[in-house]
Amino acid sequence: MAIRQPVVSVLGHVDHGKTKLLDRIRGTAVGDREAGAITQHIGATEVPIGRIYEMCGSIIGSKKFTVPGLLFIDTPGHQAFTSLRARGGSLADLAVLVIDIREGLMPQTIESIHILRQYKTPFVIALNKVDTIEGWNSTADRPFVLSEKDQQAHTKEVFEQHMYEIISQLSGNGVFADRYDRIDDFTKAVALIPISAKTGEGVPDLMLMLIGLAQRFLETRLTKEEGPGKGTVLEVKEVKGLGQTLDMILYSGTLKTGATVAIGTRGAPLVTRIKAILKPKPLDEIRDPRDRFDNVKELHAAAGVKIAVQDATGVIAGAPIRVVKNAKDPSIQEITEETSIKIETEEKGITIKADAIGSLEALAYEAKAAGIPIRKYGIGEITRRDVLESSYGNDTHHVILGFNVSTSKDAEAEIATHSIKVMTNNIVYALIDDYKLWLDESTRQNESDKRVEFAFPAKITILPDHIFRVNKPAVVGVRVLAGRIRVGENLIDREGKDCGTIKSVRDDDGNVLKEGVQGDEVSVAIEGVTVGRQINENDVLYVDMIESGYKEVQKVELTDDEKLALSDTVAIKRRTEPFWGM
Ligand code: GDP
Numbered sequence: 001m002a003i004r005q006p007v008v009s010v011l012g013h014v015d016h017g018k019t020k021l022l023d024r025i026r027g028t029a030v031g032d033r034e035a036g037a038i039t040q041h042i043g044a045t046e047v048p049i050g051r052i053y054e055m056c057g058s059i060i061g062s063k064k065f066t067v068p069g070l071l072f073i074d075t076p077g078h079q080a081f082t083s084l085r086a087r088g089g090s091l092a093d094l095a096v097l098v099i100d101i102r103e104g105l106m107p108q109t110i111e112s113i114h115i116l117r118q119y120k121t122p123f124v125i126a127l128n129k130v131d132t133i134e135g136w137n138s139t140a141d142r143p144f145v146l147s148e149k150d151q152q153a154h155t156k157e158v159f160e161q162h163m164y165e166i167i168s169q170l171s172g173n174g175v176f177a178d179r180y181d182r183i184d185d186f187t188k189a190v191a192l193i194p195i196s197a198k199t200g201e202g203v204p205d206l207m208l209m210l211i212g213l214a215q216r217f218l219e220t221r222l223t224k225e226e227g228p229g230k231g232t233v234l235e236v237k238e239v240k241g242l243g244q245t246l247d248m249i250l251y252s253g254t255l256k257t258g259a260t261v262a263i264g265t266r267g268a269p270l271v272t273r274i275k276a277i278l279k280p281k282p283l284d285e286i287r288d289p290r291d292r293f294d295n296v297k298e299l300h301a302a303a304g305v306k307i308a309v310q311d312a313t314g315v316i317a318g319a320p321i322r323v324v325k326n327a328k329d330p331s332i333q334e335i336t337e338e339t340s341i342k343i344e345t346e347e348k349g350i351t352i353k354a355d356a357i358g359s360l361e362a363l364a365y366e367a368k369a370a371g372i373p374i375r376k377y378g379i380g381e382i383t384r385r386d387v388l389e390s391s392y393g394n395d396t397h398h399v400i401l402g403f404n405v406s407t408s409k410d411a412e413a414e415i416a417t418h419s420i421k422v423m424t425n426n427i428v429y430a431l432i433d434d435y436k437l438w439l440d441e442s443t444r445q446n447e448s449d450k451r452v453e454f455a456f457p458a459k460i461t462i463l464p465d466h467i468f469r470v471n472k473p474a475v476v477g478v479r480v481l482a483g484r485i486r487v488g489e490n491l492i493d494r495e496g497k498d499c500g501t502i503k504s505v506r507d508d509d510g511n512v513l514k515e516g517v518q519g520d521e522v523s524v525a526i527e528g529v530t531v532g533r534q535i536n537e538n539d540v541l542y543v544d545m546i547e548s549g550y551k552e553v554q555k556v557e558l559t560d561d562e563k564l565a566l567s568d569t570v571a572i573k574r575r576t577e578p579f580w581g582m
Helices: 018-030 049-060 079-084 107-118 144-149 153-172 203-217 331-339 357-369 384-389 409-417 428-453 547-553 560-576
Strands: 007-012 044-048 069-073 094-100 123-128 177-179 190-194 230-239 243-252 254-256 260-263 270-280 293-296 298-300 303-309 320-324 350-354 374-379 399-403 421-425 458-469 474-486 490-492 498-506 515-517 521-527 540-543
Touching (some): 007 107, 049 069, 049 144, 069 203, 069 303, 107 428, 144 190, 144 203, 230 303, 254 320, 260 331, 320 331, 350 357, 357 374, 374 384, 384 409, 399 428, 540 560
Parallel strands (some): 007 069, 350 374, 350 399, 399 421
Antiparallel strands (some): 230 320, 243 303, 270 293
């Protein structure tokens, strides 16, 4: 039975070499146009099996494959999330997770593992940049297994050390991986293929591994389906002279010019017609830059292609697209299901927005893992309505996290008036980190605001030889043993007796202070007492508290000394009122 090429997605942490690897693969694919097997794609690169036989040379032995090649999705970075999500599962049949051998697992590597797991995408790991290992002797485009043999013993050792460190990090994240040529059972371990995207070493091994896995485990999935075309939209673009176009991956069936298609949108599926199917012209055939495309009548899966459609209103990246008979075709219902986003929401929480279905789900996944509740979510730019609807709940929920989206002009105007915090980024983990930082900061701010509103537990002692004035008001030097004293606070002694009201707090030089905090020695003016009567040298005094203040103070994070001062104060209050504060 005829099978199609598997669709392969490349993902991993920023700077670990996704772009470089895709460049290398593109070079590999177009390197040999003479062979005639080269097909041009939009948003994807096809490496025909003939090229893979050539690249792998001796390591391939006499193996023959029926898999016709590999179709790499060309959009690295966050779009990988889009490319992974389709049919309620994974658009990509296989994925390559790129890890920099010297850096190991980084936040986006872990994010990628989560997303691969969520969509159940089988993957291999490209352990990139082996050429940077101390003393590594590179031979361009050589299979890794051969290249490794020629390295010095010490270099091999350093390489193995790095590799085992990464194997152990992976296992800490629930991924059991091993060097691909040491794996007996590929259903039990994830294959690690050491490569250099720079020199091309190991790239043949990577290709061979992908082809081998596809042949062995994906034959049924890859069996060519005749019939109506099915695909996933990668990008919606307005192109001069063509109007609305969709870059898409066709993963099943056939697409024909003039066909009616149903496409997922934020609302009901859009039913429209294909005006043209466009494939890029080979570079050397482009004479006029406006004439970059060839029109084709018909196209078979798998392929990356641009289609011009009559209408693309509301179409979102990551949406399913499929050929239908007409607007009443029952399979349109399936489009609705495939487009529906499954994110748990809470009554109280923040708003999240993202550029595509897959990225929105990735953001929701990471937010959930970080314990951040979500109340609202959506695809597309941050709108005025998002801002207005985010001003519910408490302040910590007045937040919009936007992944790879912009903020509309009229939304900007509302942000300030509604004191909404908007954070945008195109790295999921950075967005989550930004939110956590902001939350910490605003919690701290709220606490210090709260502290200002009510008397705060404090314990002071009157210093010997620091009586500056006996009364009206008494002025004495004190040391703040715990907490914080402020003007207007009432003082009590250990018996709970009234010891006056603080009228001023000053430093050594007589400067007026807002407060005296733990460890400070300050002079305070106290009204309503006389030294020698109510207060004396060496006395320990406390700030008096009212019951409502006590309840508030319990919500605040206190230091150990403050807690002691508080429990002393409570004990003093309970001498006269046994149920004080209960
Ligand atoms: P991406 O963010 O994952 O797409 O990473 P890039 O492909 O842009 O690579 C990041 C940097 O690492 C670039 O400067 C690349 O030239 C470099 N780089 C990528 N792969 C290799 C490699 O195999 N060896 C070496 N020495 N450098 C590499």
